[in-house]
Amino acid sequence: MADRNAEAGEPIFSATLTPHRSLPPAGFLALMLAVGAAWFGTGVAFLIAGAWPVLGFFGLDFVLLWLAFHLNYRAGRAFEEVRLSREALVIRKVGPGGRASEVRFNPYWVRLEIAEEADEGVLRIDVCSREARVPVGAFLNPADRTSFARALRAALAEARA
Secondary structure (H helix, E strand, C coil): CCCCCCCCCCEEEEEEECCCCCCCHHHHHHHHHHHHHHHHHHHHHHHHCCCCHHHHHHHHHHHHHHHHHHHHHHHCCCEEEEEEECCCEEEEEECCCCCEEEEEECCCCCEEEEEEECCCEEEEEEEECCCCEEECCCCCCHHHHHHHHHHHHHHHHHHHC
């Protein structure tokens, strides 16, 4: 990660941050099949009982559940790349649609602002300079943000040495 003899352009620190998704695609398929079968069976029972509009509402619920998961997985394609050399700290953010933005900082003038609570850990990490303030790792859980903040702080100290 850190190399004391790193040349000016050589990376001292590099990290790719991605949001966590706890349900893999195979699990999503199994969930949707189980929910679809249960709701279809229940809807047919209501149809037989004469309450036919309920079947349509179960279908609408199924479509809304699928849409919610689809949007969640789409948001999970976003990521952030953080690269630090002695010359620059580069933060590249790529959105779910593939649109990228990049911000460059001078590592000698940049500072980390870390919002932290004793029982929660790190709540927010901002990379700041006079020109810009960029939040980093907002989608990480507090433990991962804490670990990342510690590693980035150490890497910045190495870059300045």
